Amino acid sequence: MKKTRIARSFYTRRNLPEPTAEYWPENSQELSDLLTQPRDIKSPPRVIIGDGQQLRPQIIANPDQPFDVIRTTKCTKTITFDVQSGLIRTESGITWRDLQETVTERGFSMHNYNLYPATSTLGGLLSQRHLTDKSIFYGDIREGCVALTAITPAHERYRYIPAPRKASGPDFRYLYLGTEGQYGAILDATMIVTRPQPGRLFQFETTDLDHTITRTRQIFACGIRPSWTHYEHSNRTLSIAIHAPEPLLQSTEKHLRTHVDPNFNAFADDILTQRRRYLEERHPNRRSAPSANRTHAATFDLSELSTQLNTLGISSAAPSANQPQLQIYNWNQNQALAYITYPTTEIMHQTLARFTKNTTRDTTPTPAWAHTLKTQLDAQNTLATGPANH
């Protein structure tokens, strides 16, 4: 499974340093072995990569130190499909698009999930550093992960058994969810799938950003539960996707026209599906996107969203072509995830340098407990990511 000839373009496209070797495990057992089998202490530490969407140069390794890469994209096996419970258990290297198609082939759907990059792997999506809080019933991928199996270099395999919402101590899944592979690898995950329901895409045109925020609050105050949301600032269009039995879709549309806006556009399921594919294929979180190096992502509470975005160079009115562009994903009634794409990397860095309030994570010294925890779980630094390597 070791491959010495490196696919250089993969790293170049993502502006990442090149590894000394790549490993391509065929299944989750081989992936597990790569982290737990004894290795030469002098051999380079390893980085687990799905499609590399979430990687940033500063987390991959000490730039001066060599590292190896474990590519998980061959680990795609569906382990179980529990039709009655609506659960699929699959290896973590499957891409988001392939997972959706696998589920669709079996008569189920993942249309209630947030928008994620199509080529991301399931393991990558689960282990990426999450910018938003976990929220219930809004399609967060953490919310849909009912169980997982993971491995840390220093310990035996861990399994969180599939049972809804336990109260049996700390939720150890969170040593793997959102931790960028610092402590180990997610080998497989059990995800909620849903029975397909009719969908409707509601598109609201707003006058400016403040109007959009007001509109969003009104929509959530109605008590609707969107499958996903998206806002494009350039055309001031707020999209809300809803899946529900047809009578409920109709009553929701009627309610929104009466209480929120009589003039929004409503599109049927096929348009909704197309729009989802479009947005997921062009998701700004893709590391391989041409604009990745000039895109900044940040989450803000709704009450400060407008002010903070303004500080980041976004005016309330729609931007011109040479101004920073804004897209917002994952609205809920608490917060929103903003992606700001700047005309150049220089402008982005200059703007961010002025804006420090919400970027403290990368500038604050790593706390002592983080080093201790890393040592506890990966004493030999088998994994290159983590505080010891920052």
Added chain:
Amino acid sequence: MTASPEPYDSLVNDLSKIVGSDWVRTSLPDRLAYNNDCWPRGIILTRGQRIYENLPRAIVQPENEQQVQQLVAWAKKTSTPIIPYGAGSGVCGGAISDDSTGESGVIIDLKRLNQILEIRPDDMLLRAQPGVIGMILEKELERQNLTMGHFPSSLYCSSLGGYLAARSAGQTSSRYGKIEDMVRSMRVVTGTGELLDTKSSKIPDLTQLFVGSEGTLGLITEAELRIEPAPTHKFYRGFRFANVEQALHAIREMMQTGLRPAVVRLYDAFDSLIAGKPSKKPLDHSAEQPTPSPNLLQRLQNQAATILPASLTSTFTDKFKARVDTTAKGLLGRAIGQPLILNALVDALPEHCMLVIGFDGTELIEDEANFAFDLLGRYGLDLGPAPGLHWLENRFNVSYKQSPMYDTGAFIDTMEVSTTWSNLNNLYTTVRAALSSHVFVMAHFSHLYTEGSSIYFTFAGFGNDVDESLERYQNTWKAGLDAVARAGGSIAHHHGVGLSKAPWTHHDHPGGHALFTALKNTFDPSGIMNPGKVYA
């Protein structure tokens, strides 16, 4: 059994320097008041006058976060175990000093940290301290047309810190989620004495690692939680089904269609039977309807009372009524002492079962509720709104009236487990069979999700004396949780682990003990934080 040694003067002096002498309690009555939370095992011990087990050395009541930090630093320096205590409503012994660890600890009672610090409707968030009582918090939110949506049956006697420490669930969890879904961040004083704001760490998400850690990693001093608009519309109904399997099939279809009721409670055959007699006019909503009472003791006592002719009971003096009541309870206790016979009788009952379902929300929720009622009506009999509304009116009656049952030598406890839909019937039958030879057992299904459900077993047992009661109690739990593990369910859905379930935690987390040890070594290297809890 003898009393623990009196607290050392130096301990009192040290603690008084931190919180003031008025807030350090070392008298025997005070220590007795804290030798148990609501763990039924502790109640059995108390009723059997075994009051010196699990006595803490002292109780200390800090006023603020700085004092909590100083207390942890003191405990670390003196290697003294410390146990966080909120309102003491936990039922698993999570807030008691564990004698088996070899040294009695100091209770850190967080009741004085009871402020609601901030409510932000613009962001739908609140900040509060751990000692605030659930009902007080909800009342304050209600004044602003908001809700947290967290309504455990212990709402009047439980605290926010306790909810967070034990991963609590309220009765409306199917809509609002459990407390771990609501919490956004916490401030925690870890066993190293460090004050952490989990908001500042996204790698790892410390919030989800500290929620449910039951004070074994740190003491919660503040939390930020999501809130919701208070519901303006409520639609509640009752349904009767031919059997549990049919009812669960209907409920599963409803949940997997994406509908989100606030309340779903399916009572098994016996639970449904004693909830009320099925009406012969089920579609006449004005007629008397079965009305599920949430209180097991009340329900059992009502059954016992039916033995006596009504004409007699109406002429009793209060004193005589009390004697009859005592006798009835005694008979009831003796009857519970024959669990195999009682459970066999229940098995022979008609299989009818009752569902209480409710939808909360804005006016939009009416359509969703009606859609759900139509769906459920295809499988069961619509009993109209009365059963649901009756449940709604009585839903907090459960947690305060159990102790008289213990006077008879009987004990009552609950076991809340969970699993996926495909395993639900297996878990139900396996656990019920395992418990049946030890205790009288009934169950309801509540806290339902798209992927599965919890099962809430209620059981009553009897022993001729305290030793026999304890033995039966221990054997019951062992049989029950062994069965849960065997059937692949989770040992705890919302009561936490505490002392009572600690030997079984590894079943929920195969390979998890090493991870827990890693967290302990990181956040509590001195091992002072609530030792003996969560993992045994």
